[in-house]
Amino acid sequence: MVPASLSSGDLLADRRAAYAKLLSGDGLFAEAAELMEQALELAPGWRAGWFQLGEYREKAGNRDGAVEAYARVAQGGGEDIFGANLKLAVLGAADMxxxxxxxxxxxxxxxxxxRFEEALTGKLGYDLPALLAERIAAHGGGRQHFSLVADIGCGTGLAGPEVRPLAERLEGFDISANMLARAREKGVYDHLGRADLSxxxxxxxxxxxxxxxRRAxxxxxxxxxxxLGDLDAVFALAAELVKPNGFFAFSVETAEEGYVLQPSLRYAHSEAHVGGLFARHGFERRLFERVTLRMDxxxxxxxxVFIAERTG
Known part of the structure; x- marks a missing residue:
């Protein structure tokens, strides 16, 4: 969803967009789209508005209209902070x-x-950090203690309290400054820094x-x-970050082959795809397990869930 702070700069357009949001909350997506069209007549360069129109049209079953709106966002210049290109790919109007x-x-x-933690743990039954910590303790080469653990893509630090008992030093990295601020509040990380895993x-x-x-x-x-989609870049990072005979533990959503972009705008990966990356980047698999990640x-x-050991 588009952050509410992304205003059109036109009071009347914003007001019509607010009414459209109310209609969409009642499931009246075609009517919401019509109001957004009126808003965009007043603010035709409003990229956030075009993206919102695309979502209303998509939910109303108007695939072609949604593609038109998302394309306006994608072609509007600047960075794609909305994920319009992902939406176009899901709708079959662009390559993945x-x-x-x-x-x-x-x-x-x-x-x-x-609202990240409340959504995951309160509504979606998410307990992956605890599960990973248990599997690491059981399949981490008999180790019950690691001198340095690097939590990459740490988010708000949900995994921090779970792995802290295993770590002498715990580092966390994320692309989002707001996520890192939340992780810092937990007081369990020795170091937190911004990183882009792609x-x-x-x-x-x-x-x-x-x-x-090779410090972890x-x-x-x-x-x-x-x-992340194609995982080659993050495997290269993990291979440079972990010591020889160190471990790499992570999860993926399930795909039948390769990797695919889902309607959720999340990627899923196959066992074979991940296995090929292990071989390419010098890892040997120590655990492979099918799990339930969350409810949706x-x-x-x-x-x-995979745990692999860095060789050589």
Whole structure:
């Protein structure tokens, strides 16, 4: 959803958009779309408004109209903070991106930070961090203690309290400043920093401020891969971050083959896709398990949990 703070700059257009939101809350998506069209006549350059129109049209079953609106966003210039290109791919109007634009992920989680934990743990039955901590204790080469754990894509730090008992030093990294602020409030991380896991080793931020390579005994990525698409870049980062004979523990949503972009705008990955990346980046699999990651609209979301050891 578009953050409410993204105003059109036109009071009347904003008012009509607010009425449209009320209609959409009652399930009247075609009527909401009509009001948004009126708003956009007053503010035709309003990218957030075009994206919202696309969502209303999509929910009303007007696929072609949604494509038109999302295309206006994608072609409007600037970074795609809304995920319009992802929407076009899901609707079959564009090729699937290998990964979302970094600006989209940053904007999404900056906006989501204040309600992130309540949504996951309170509404979606999310307990993946605890599950991963248990599996690491059982399948981490017999280790019950790691000198340095790096939680990449740490978000608000949900995994921090779970893995803190295993770690002498705990580092957390995320693309969102607002997420990092929430993680900092927990007081369990020794270091928190901004990092973009879709970038190269040099540009990612994982090795900024003199932080050395191959320093971690354990790299953790809980519910992170779903926002990355092609995982080659994050595997390259993990291979540079973890020590030889260190461990990489993470989860993915389940795909039959390769990786796919889902209507949720999250990516799913197959066991074979991940297995190929292990071989390419010098990891050997130590655990593969099918799990329920969370609930979504009352239905389980299935995924895979992996633990791999860095060789050589």
């Amino acid at each position: 991106p290998a990964r979302p634009e970094s600006a989209y992920a940053e904007s999404l989680f900056d906006d989501y930070a204040d 970038l190269s080793v040099e540009e990612s931020g994982l090795f900024a401020a003199g932080l050395p390579r 005994d354990l790299v953790l990525a809980a519910d992170v891969m779903i926002y 609209r009352g239905k389980p979301v299935f995924g895979f």
